[in-house]
Amino acid sequence: MATGGKIKLEEGTGGGDHVGFKAPDTEVDAEVIWTLPDTDGTTGQVMATDGNKTLDWVDMPDSDAEATARIAADSTLQANIDAEETARSLADTTLQANIDAEETARSLADTTLQNNIDAEETARSLADTTLQANIDAEVTARANADTTIQASLKTVYTSEPGSPSNGDIWYRSSDNMLYVYDGSNWYRSAALTLWEQLGVVALFGGGSLDPGSNTNTIDYVTIPTTGNASDYGDLLAQRSAMGACASSTRAIFAGGWESTYVNKMEYCSIDEKSSISDFGDLGNVVQYPGGCSNSTRGLFGGSRKGTTYDDHIFYITIATTGNSTFFGNLTQNVGETGACASSTRAVWGGGYTGSESNVIGYITIASTGNATDFGDLTSSRRAPSGCSNSTRGLFCGGGGYVNTIDYITIASTGNATDFGDLNQQKKTTGAGASSTRAVIGGGTDNGTFGTNVVDYVTIDSTGNATDFGDLTQSRYDICGCSNAHGGLA
Numbered sequence: 109m110a111t112g113g114k115i116k117l118e119e120g121t122g123g124g125d126h127v128g129f130k131a132p133d134t135e136v137d138a139e140v141i142w143t144l145p146d147t148d149g150t151t152g153q154v155m156a157t158d159g160n161k162t163l164d165w166v167d168m169p170d171s172d173a174e175a176t177a178r179i180a181a182d183s184t185l186q187a188n189i190d191a192e193e194t195a196r197s198l199a200d201t202t203l204q205a206n207i208d209a210e211e212t213a214r215s216l217a218d219t220t221l222q223n224n225i226d227a228e229e230t231a232r233s234l235a236d237t238t239l240q241a242n243i244d245a246e247v248t249a250r251a252n253a254d255t256t257i258q259a260s261l262k263t264v265y266t267s268e269p270g271s272p273s274n275g276d277i278w279y280r281s282s283d284n285m286l287y288v289y290d291g292s293n294w295y296r297s298a299a300l301t302l303w304e305q306l307g308v309v310a311l312f313g314g315g316s317l318d319p320g321s322n323t324n325t326i327d328y329v330t331i332p333t334t335g336n337a338s339d340y341g342d343l344l345a346q347r348s349a350m351g352a353c354a355s356s357t358r359a360i361f362a363g364g365w366e367s368t369y370v371n372k373m374e375y376c377s378i379d380e381k382s383s384i385s386d387f388g389d390l391g392n393v394v395q396y397p398g399g400c401s402n403s404t405r406g407l408f409g410g411s412r413k414g415t416t417y418d419d420h421i422f423y424i425t426i427a428t429t430g431n432s433t434f435f436g437n438l439t440q441n442v443g444e445t446g447a448c449a450s451s452t453r454a455v456w457g458g459g460y461t462g463s464e465s466n467v468i469g470y471i472t473i474a475s476t477g478n479a480t481d482f483g484d485l486t487s488s489r490r491a492p493s494g495c496s497n498s499t500r501g502l503f504c505g506g507g508g509y510v511n512t513i514d515y516i517t518i519a520s521t522g523n524a525t526d527f528g529d530l531n532q533q534k535k536t537t538g539a540g541a542s543s544t545r546a547v548i549g550g551g552t553d554n555g556t557f558g559t560n561v562v563d564y565v566t567i568d569s570t571g572n573a574t575d576f577g578d579l580t581q582s583r584y585d586i587c588g589c590s591n592a593h594g595g596l597a
Contacts, residue, residue, distance in 0.1 A: 132151045147162045176364070266336050268294075279338065307379065308332055309353070310540025311340060312549050312591040313361045314347045316582035318557045322346040326376075326384075327579050329549075329562060331404075331590065336577040337452035337549070337562065344384050348585035350397030353406040354378065355426045356591045360406050362390045362432075363397045369413050373424070373432070377447055387480075388431040391422040399587065400454050401426060402473050402496065402595040405434065407454050410477075412443025417461055421471065421479070436478040439469040444536075446494030448501035449473065449595035450518040455482060457503045457514075457524070460490035464507070468516065468524065473595075483523040486514050493539035495546045495568045496594035502527060502546050507535035509554040513565065513573070518594070528572040530593065531563050538588025541567065547576055552584035559584070 116126040142163050149155070149165025151292035156166045264286070266280045272278070274291040287294040312327045317318040324346045343361060350364035361384075371394070373387040390397065394411030401407060409421040419441045422432035438445075438456060445459030456479070457468040466488040467477035485492075489506030496502065496518060503514045503524065511533045514524035530548060537551035549562040562572035562580040 132153045209254040216240065216336075219453065252498060259330075263335055264333050266338050301388075304497050308542050308590070308592045309378065310549075310588060311352070311359050311378070312337065312362065312538045312540075312546050312579060312586055312588050313352055313359075314343055314350055315538075315550060315581075315586035316558065317581065317583050322348045323581060323583055325581055325583075327549075327581075329547055329576065331540065331547055331564075331592065334564070334576050339580055340381065341376065341383055344372075344386070347372075348583075349395035349536075351397035351408045351589045352587035352589040353399040353401035353408075353426070354589035354591055354593070355403050355406075356596050358426050359589050359591075360387060360399070360424065360426060361400075361587065362399060362406075362408050363392070363394050364410065364587075365395045368409040369393045369395055372544050373558050375429070384499065385429075387429050388424070391434055392418055392420055392431045394418060394443075396444045396491070397422075398445040398456050398459070398494065399589070400447040400456075400496075401593075402449055402451045402454075407447070407449075407471075407473065408432070409447060409454070409456050410436075410438050410442045410445045410459060412460065415462070417441040417443045417459075420576050423476075435476050436471065438479045439481055440465065440467055442467070444491040446492040446503045447508075448494035448518070449494035449593070450496065450501075451595055453518050454595075455494075455496075455501050455518060457482075457494065457501075457516075458485050458489050458492045458506055464488040464490045470518075472519075482516070482521045485524045487512060489535070491535040493537040493548060493551075493588060495539035495541040495548075495588070495590070497541055497543045498594040500567050501594075502539070502541075502565070502567065503547045504536050504539055504546070505530050505532075505551060509533040509535060515570070527570050528565065530573045532559060532561060533573060534559060534584075536584045536586065538586040540588045540590030541594065542590065542592040543594070544568065547588075548573065549576075549579050549588060550583050550586040554575050556582075556586060558582040 114128050114130045116128040119125050130560050140333045142161050145164045154168055155163050157163055175495040214274045269276060269360055272289040276286045308331045309328045310331055313496040315323055317323055324343040326340040328340040329337045345366050347364045347366050351362045353360050357377055357379050358375050359378050360373060364370055371388055371390040374384045375387045376384050390408060392411055394413045397408035397411045399408050406424045406426050407421060408536050411418045421435040424432050425434045440461055442459035442461050442465055445456045447456045452473060453470050454473050456471045459465050466485040468482040470482045471479045477495040485503060489510055492503040492506035494503050501518050503518045511530040513527040515527040517526050534551035534553040537548050539546060544562055544566060546567050547562055547564045552558055560579040562576040562579060563571050564576040
């Protein structure tokens with residue numbers, strides 16, 4: 109096409125005017141052909157190239173003010189966005205700081221709590237250690253006290269020793285006082301009587317000196333020591349074959365033989381070394397009732413009158429006076445039976461029914477009613493003596509003349525077990541006990557009418573008896589009791 113060439117388009121009214129396109133007046137480097145859009149644009153649009161020879165309809169560019177406004181709006185929006193992001197960042201930072209602070213606080217709280225727990229455990233441990241140390245100290249102190257007491261126990265001489273040693277103790281019966289040897293002289297021990305000093309005693313009452321000759325003598329021994337018996341006082345009459353029982357303060361002597369069978373009961377206050385007084389009457393006029401007690405009630409079971417044997421059990425309230433009351437019946441008619449008790453049970457063993465018996469029966473002291481079978485002694489024998497601590501009952505000697513000691517566990521039932529032997533074969537002895545020791549005195553063996561020998565055993569062990577000392581008289585058909593036996597536990 110020639111330079112400056114034109115394309116003319118005649119107006120549609122035929123007026124002769126034209127519109128058209130004209131090529132540039134300058135030389136073009138290459139042919140340029142624009143491709144027109146295939147549709148009409150919208151109001152306000154203009155035609156623009158895409159820079160690649162294609163034309164198309166586009167919106168009219170903004171004016172400078174509008175562009176400025178849009179730029180300002182975009183800047184404001186961006187600033188808002190930035191501010192929001194900054195605020196969010198600060199919020200996140202604050203939140204994290206709060207989280208960190210809370211975690212730090214919790215960690216400190218946990219540490220404090222753990223420290224408190226550790227401190228409490230330490231305090232408890234120290235308290236436990238202190239408590240254990242106090243317990244150990246108390247145990248040690250008690251052990252030392254027991255050792256001191258045990259070391260201080262000495263033989264109490266009932267007559268002035270010929271060559272006394274420093275610290276020896278002499279009981280002078282003429283004034284009922286204790287004297288202590290200081291290495292050169294005897295001096296009275298702060299005016300304390302034997303009862304105040306050594307209060308655990310056994311009494312041996314009455315008995316026969318030989319056939320037809322009775323005694324009213326009451327002897328006593330202090331059970332924790334050894335040595336000869338001393339005179340306590342006298343019964344109201346010369347009497348043998350009695351039953352006896354005691355509380356911690358009173359001794360009761362019941363029934364027996366004077367010149368005939370009697371039902372008398374007499375008592376004394378042990379801790380005061382008082383004279384004998386009348387208590388009341390036993391339910392039967394008999395001899396050899398088996399006596400035992402707890403701290404409240406005294407019981408007398410079985411008896412003999414000539415060739416008649418009785419199963420009656422009678423009881424008294426020791427702290428009062430008055431006649432006995434019927435309790436119930438033993439499991440057999442029997443006399444010359446031994447008796448012992450715990451605080452709840454009374455037990456009778458052996459005896460004579462017309463022949464020697466090995467039967468053991470028991471009752472519950474606080475009730476009334478008939479006895480129940482307990483078991484059997486290791487052998488049949490008459491006139492054993494009975495005594496006990498709170499756990500074990502002993503049946504000692506018996507006829508025909510044995511030295512056997514049997515034991516039972518009072519709270520159970522069953523046959524007796526061999527404990528050991530007395531120093532002599534004898535029957536009709538008297539016996540008393542403390543919580544640890546039994547003393548057995550007097551009696552008759554197969555060759556003499558009476559003996560003055562007193563034996564002792566340790567109740568919770570087994571083994572043969574050891575010599576304790578002598579009664580003031582040799583006698584048999586004697587009764588015994590104590591103020592610290594098992595019925596009083």
